[in-house]
Amino acid sequence: MWEFHGGVHPNGYKNLSANKSIVPANIPPFLILPLLQHIGEPTEPVVHIGDKVLKGQIIAHCHAYNCRKLMTVPLHASSSGTVVAIEERAVPHPSGLTAPCIIIETDGKDTWTNLIPLDDYANLSPSMVRDYIARAGIVGLGGAGFPAHIKLRPDGIDTLIINGSECEPYITCDDRLMREKPHDIIAGVRIIKHALGGTERCIIAVEDNKPEAYAALLKAADQEIEVIKIKTIYPTGGELQLINVLTGIEIKRGQLPAKFGIVVHNVETARATYRAVQLGQPLVSRIITVTGGAIENPQNLEVLFGTPIRFLIDQCGRKSEIERLIVGGAMMGFSLPDDNMPVIKTTNCLIASIGERIKDKPPQMPCIRCGSCSDVCPLNLLPQQLYWYAKAKDLKKIHDYKLFDCIECGCCSYVCPSNIPLVSYYRYAKAEIRKSENEQKKAEVAKQRHEFRLFRLQREKDERKARHKVADKNKQDKIKAALARVKEKRAAT
Ligand code: SF4
Numbered sequence: 136m137w138e139f140h141g142g143v144h145p146n147g148y149k150n151l152s153a154n155k156s157i158v159p160a161n162i163p164p165f166l167i168l169p170l171l172q173h174i175g176e177p178t179e180p181v182v183h184i185g186d187k188v189l190k191g192q193i194i195a196h197c198h199a200y201n202c203r204k205l206m207t208v209p210l211h212a213s214s215s216g217t218v219v220a221i222e223e224r225a226v227p228h229p230s231g232l233t234a235p236c237i238i239i240e241t242d243g244k245d246t247w248t249n250l251i252p253l254d255d256y257a258n259l260s261p262s263m264v265r266d267y268i269a270r271a272g273i274v275g276l277g278g279a280g281f282p283a284h285i286k287l288r289p290d291g292i293d294t295l296i297i298n299g300s301e302c303e304p305y306i307t308c309d310d311r312l313m314r315e316k317p318h319d320i321i322a323g324v325r326i327i328k329h330a331l332g333g334t335e336r337c338i339i340a341v342e343d344n345k346p347e348a349y350a351a352l353l354k355a356a357d358q359e360i361e362v363i364k365i366k367t368i369y370p371t372g373g374e375l376q377l378i379n380v381l382t383g384i385e386i387k388r389g390q391l392p393a394k395f396g397i398v399v400h401n402v403e404t405a406r407a408t409y410r411a412v413q414l415g416q417p418l419v420s421r422i423i424t425v426t427g428g429a430i431e432n433p434q435n436l437e438v439l440f441g442t443p444i445r446f447l448i449d450q451c452g453r454k455s456e457i458e459r460l461i462v463g464g465a466m467m468g469f470s471l472p473d474d475n476m477p478v479i480k481t482t483n484c485l486i487a488s489i490g491e492r493i494k495d496k497p498p499q500m501p502c503i504r505c506g507s508c509s510d511v512c513p514l515n516l517l518p519q520q521l522y523w524y525a526k527a528k529d530l531k532k533i534h535d536y537k538l539f540d541c542i543e544c545g546c547c548s549y550v551c552p553s554n555i556p557l558v559s560y561y562r563y564a565k566a567e568i569r570k571s572e573n574e575q576k577k578a579e580v581a582k583q584r585h586e587f588r589l590f591r592l593q594r595e596k597d598e599r600k601a602r603h604k605v606a607d608k609n610k611q612d613k614i615k616a617a618l619a620r621v622k623e624k625r626a627a628t
């Protein structure tokens with residue numbers, strides 16, 4: 136076992152929901168399904184308003200040729216019903232952005248489409264299993280929503296890591312899944328191994344604050360799968376930090392773990408893979424922790440994608456007015472402007488807060504240069520310098536100090552005795568840099584277009600001149616020929 140630099144031990148607040156078994160959420164009257172719920176190419180609807188759909192039926196996919204090779208997955212109806220609209224709706228994003236969505240009015244029957252499992256997957260080629268996983272719409276359920284089949288290409292992978300270290304405060308869905316469905320996870324891990332063409336090592340990493348989950352997986356695993364207990368420290372669940380802890384390899388931002396023969400999948404992705412391949416069920420739901428001080432009955436719910444957040448919160452009960460609604464964990468999640476948005480594939484936790492914080496924070500004070508932020512940064516960055524340059528809007532310097540290596544884990548903000556919201560400054564600076572780069576690109580394109588216009592005008596002028604020259608020459612030739620004919624005629628007369 137290795138240790139990465141920094142890290143913190145924030146208040147967990149996991150006890151609110153850690154002992155609540157997973158229960159299915161109610162089926163809402165309407166499902167709002169954004170066409171893009173993963174990183175990569177968007178999908179386009181293949182249904183129309185008025186169409187009847189069954190649970191698990193493909194309702195949108197990428198129209199590009201052989202989209203299973205692309206960074207995309209199809210979208211399935213998460214329950215049976217009727218398509219009533221295809222329109223822009225607000226989606227879970229900090230900006231409150233709208234995006235095209237398919238709206239299904241559910242019929243309450245939740246009738247599955249015809250499911251075709253791959254019973255005999257072990258005798259099929261890894262590429263066939265990968266294609267099947269792609270068609271099931273599976274994306275990484277631990278974070279960003281990277282299409283899972285892209286991370287299942289063998290490409291020299293010898294170590295498969297299954298991430299069961301749920302290090303963010305409040306979130307307990309993976310913990311409950313490991314405790315309650317260890318056999319599903321192990322079955323999924325075997326399928327992932329097969330799709331990768333077999334790996335030398337397969338490790339499931341569980342933090343040592345989840346003893347029941349560790350014991351359940353250990354009991355379910357066979358000799359080919361190592362279940363390892365790792366130290367509880369935030370952000371050990373980050374992909375690069377987990378690889379560092381388990382293998383000692385330090386992967387720089389921008390490098391792919393696959394380059395080092397490693398691939399990381401989340402425990403719920405493994406379970407989704409099992410359900411897709413062995414039960415034939417595409418990805419239409421996931422487990423979500425609904426928690427926070429404003430929730431009457433915090434729970435871990437199996438939720439259909441497209442379920443409105445307001446509907447879920449109503450199911451758990453409201454204890455008081457929600458002050459802040461956060462999607463994701465308390466450290467890396469983001470606030471939503473309202474609860475009128477749907478749950479999507481990357482939603483793992485909803486925190487309805489009444490102002491309780493992972494640390495009681497008085498107002499922001501000036502930086503005292505204590506250096507605590509550098510001590511805890513898992514990427515070994517200099518958060519204080521990043522803060523100064525972000526504040527001074529010195530975008531060049533902040534770039535030089537590797538701002539884009541920052542994973543926005545929030546450790547620096549958490550320990551800052553002056554309560555400076557450092558991550559907000561970094562997010563602002565990143566947005567400014569991206570804006571300025573876009574403007575530069577636009578200016579470059581405009582310059583190229585202007586230069587091309589000048590070139591085209593000159594070319595047209597030259598061509599006109601050349602045409603006139605030819606026309607003049609032809610005219611002169613004709614006059615000469617006419618004069619010659621007159622001269623010949625006179626001579627003949
Ligand atoms: S922890 Fe806060 S006060 Fe201390 S150096 Fe960093 S930014 Fe300044």
Ligand code: SF4
Pocket residue numbers: 508511512513514515516517518540541542543544545546547548557558
């Ligand atoms: S938010 Fe960024 S700068 Fe702060 S500790 Fe995390 S990685 Fe380091």
